[in-house]
Amino acid sequence: MIEVQDLRKNFGERMALDGISFRVEKGEILGFLGPNGAGKTTTMRILTGFMPPTSGKAMVAGFDVMLRPREVKKRIGYLPEHPPLYKEMTVQSYLGFVARIKGVAGRQIRSSVGSALERCGLLEVAGRLIQNLSKGYQQRVGIAQAIVHSPEVMVLDEPTVGLDPRQILKIRNLIRSFRGEKTVILSTHIIPEVEKLCDRVAIINEGRIAALDDRARIGSTLEIVERVSVQFAPLAQPLKGRLELLEGVRSVIQEDGAPNRFLVEAQVGSEISRRIFERAMEERWPLAEVTPLRPTLEEVFLKLTGEERGVLS
Amino acid sequence: MRSILTIARRELSTYFVSPLAYLILAVFLLVVGLSFCLNLIAFANECLIYGSNPYFQQQLNVNEQVVRPLFGGFVPVFLLILFPAITMRLLPEEKRQGTAELILTSPISSTQIVLGKYLGALVVSLVMLGGSLAFIGVLAKVSQPDLRTVASLYLGVFLLGASFLAIGLCLSAFTDNQVLAYVMSVGTLLVLWFLSGVSKSNSLNQSLGEKATGFLANLSVIEHFPDFTKGVVDTQHVAYYLSIIVFSLFVAQRVVDSHRWR
Numbered sequence: 001m002i003e004v005q006d007l008r009k010n011f012g013e014r015m016a017l018d019g020i021s022f023r024v025e026k027g028e029i030l031g032f033l034g035p036n037g038a039g040k041t042t043t044m045r046i047l048t049g050f051m052p053p054t055s056g057k058a059m060v061a062g063f064d065v066m067l068r069p070r071e072v073k074k075r076i077g078y079l080p081e082h083p084p085l086y087k088e089m090t091v092q093s094y095l096g097f098v099a100r101i102k103g104v105a106g107r108q109i110r111s112s113v114g115s116a117l118e119r120c121g122l123l124e125v126a127g128r129l130i131q132n133l134s135k136g137y138q139q140r141v142g143i144a145q146a147i148v149h150s151p152e153v154m155v156l157d158e159p160t161v162g163l164d165p166r167q168i169l170k171i172r173n174l175i176r177s178f179r180g181e182k183t184v185i186l187s188t189h190i191i192p193e194v195e196k197l198c199d200r201v202a203i204i205n206e207g208r209i210a211a212l213d214d215r216a217r218i219g220s221t222l223e224i225v226e227r228v229s230v231q232f233a234p235l236a237q238p239l240k241g242r243l244e245l246l247e248g249v250r251s252v253i254q255e256d257g258a259p260n261r262f263l264v265e266a267q268v269g270s271e272i273s274r275r276i277f278e279r280a281m282e283e284r285w286p287l288a289e290v291t292p293l294r295p296t297l298e299e300v301f302l303k304l305t306g307e308e309r310g311v312l313s
Numbered sequence: 314m315r316s317i318l319t320i321a322r323r324e325l326s327t328y329f330v331s332p333l334a335y336l337i338l339a340v341f342l343l344v345v346g347l348s349f350c351l352n353l354i355a356f357a358n359e360c361l362i363y364g365s366n367p368y369f370q371q372q373l374n375v376n377e378q379v380v381r382p383l384f385g386g387f388v389p390v391f392l393l394i395l396f397p398a399i400t401m402r403l404l405p406e407e408k409r410q411g412t413a414e415l416i417l418t419s420p421i422s423s424t425q426i427v428l429g430k431y432l433g434a435l436v437v438s439l440v441m442l443g444g445s446l447a448f449i450g451v452l453a454k455v456s457q458p459d460l461r462t463v464a465s466l467y468l469g470v471f472l473l474g475a476s477f478l479a480i481g482l483c484l485s486a487f488t489d490n491q492v493l494a495y496v497m498s499v500g501t502l503l504v505l506w507f508l509s510g511v512s513k514s515n516s517l518n519q520s521l522g523e524k525a526t527g528f529l530a531n532l533s534v535i536e537h538f539p540d541f542t543k544g545v546v547d548t549q550h551v552a553y554y555l556s557i558i559v560f561s562l563f564v565a566q567r568v569v570d571s572h573r574w575r
């Protein structure tokens with residue numbers, strides 16, 4: 001549904017995108033995760049036809065964004081970083097205006113606006129001026145604006161920013177309800193949001209895709225470190241020293257409040273779980289449990305976007 | 314066409330919720346009204362004094378003395394100051410509040426955006442001119458103004474105002490600052506205005522040649538206006554204003570389009 005090839009964008013001397021490529025299949029939800037200034041917004045602006053790339057190609061719904069912008073724009077709903085609101089209009093008339101310029105047929109405008117109002121929880125403020133709404137409600141109007149014409153593809157730049165926790169859940173449910181039916185790209189800084197919402201995750205850093213995979217696999221394919229949690233039987237003599245001697249082990253940490261539970265970190269490819277089992281058999285350790293741990297998305301993110309580099313850029 | 318109307322309608326609704334539009338309208342009617350009253354009073358006085366004298370009576374003419382000067386004298390300068398205030402927010406405001414990102418990612422062309430905005434501003438100016446027709450209405454109650462003169466006068470003012478608006482819109486495309494847009498528009502219009510002076514300056518006539526100064530004076534926005542007030546609709550003048558409008562809108566469209574592809 002969306003296909004991006006080697007997208008580059010320079011702002012004068014400054015390189016914002018340095019060869020971004022990815023695909024999103026129909027019905028999928030892709031999450032962009034990345035530090036400030038990584039290039040998420042820039043990528044979205046190119047996809048929606050707001051600005052051209054310096055080089056590279058972007059296809060949406062089978063149309064080239066550069067060559068057939070109109071066809072692409074008809075099919076995209078876009079929530080920019082700052083919701084594009086005409087503050088002096090009422091919510092209802094604003095959505096009516098957006099529906100019209102997005103090409104919704106005259107007869108369907110009322111019902112489109114009505115359903116967008118309902119889906120975004122805006123019915124009770126429909127007649128109020130946007131400038132008098134709170135930040136969170138304005139954000140909801142921004143989301144309503146992106147779905148009012150029932151687009152096939154949605155590009156949402158930080159959709160849940162400024163919302164209260166209940167609204168965040170509602171908006172996430174709304175986005176989740178598009179799964180399978182619409183293609184969604186969203187950007188966020190909230191890691192649990194990606195975990196809860198997205199089928200796939202792209203971690204963007206310094207204008208490049210640092211990792212792109214299924215939400216569940218993104219950690220394992222990255223292979224930062226192998227990690228297991230080892231639980232010995234209660235009252236057994238602690239075997240910390242023995243664990244440390246295993247090949248490939250980098251560190252063994254006793255977990256807080258659990259004298260018999262250890263967190264073992266080992267080199268990638270050392271097959272640490274298997275080694276622990278083998279040694280335990282040989283030496284008859286009172287082993288209770290060995291659990292391999294996947295790196296969390298947060299760890300992956302921090303690892304890939306490296307604190308120091310982020311500060312420098 | 315539908316998109317143009319949609320944009321124009323939104324512009325209009327914005328104008329008429331803001332105090333600025335009412336202020337512009339009020340000031341316009343005040344000034345034109347003042348000009349009307351002064352001329353009417355002067356005319357009435359002359360009628361009282363000379364009305365009984367058959368020789369002078371022939372020279373007393375309501376069209377000459379009240380209708381024609383309605384938009385004469387300082388009124389065009391005043392329009393020049395007032396009209397850029399209508400157009401100054403058209404494009405800068407979109408950029409400032411981020412709605413440019415909405416309209417530029419919508420399936421409408423830059424031409425439709427520019428024409429929609431222009432149409433909105435044009436309707437505001439029509440409301441202003443329409444309001445001033447009340448003065449002619451008053452006049453028609455007490456006298457018989459020549460409707461041909463009235464029609465050509467209003468066509469002239471409309472074209473003059475429409476050119477001001479087109480130039481203002483065009484310059485507003487270059488900036489996201491309303492004040493800057495206003496100042497640039499008034500400045501440009503003043504320069505275009507004073508071009509009419511060059512052919513009257515002897516030293517310039519000598520140094521540039523009369524052909525050149527004549528040409529420059531022909532570009533002046535005001536040079537083409539007076540004939541309309543005389544009840545003469547010369548296609549050459551109409552063509553002048555139309556080309557100013559088309560040219561300005563064309564440039565505005567190019568600039569908006571370049572924002573999209575910068």
Ligand SMILES: Nc1ncnc2c1ncn2[C@@H]1O[C@H](COP(=O)(O)OP(=O)(O)OP(=O)(O)O)[C@@H](O)[C@H]1O
Pocket residue numbers: 011014015016034035036037038039040041042043081
């Ligand atoms: N119009 C512009 N002119 C110049 N530089 C720009 C412009 N827009 C973006 N940039 C630069 O491009 C880089 C990427 O910016 P972008 O807004 O895409 O980041 P982001 O991932 O959306 O960040 P954030 O999480 O803060 O929203 C930044 O270094 C930014 O300074």
Ligand SMILES: [Mg+2]
Pocket residue numbers: 040041042081157
């Ligand atoms: Mg951003």
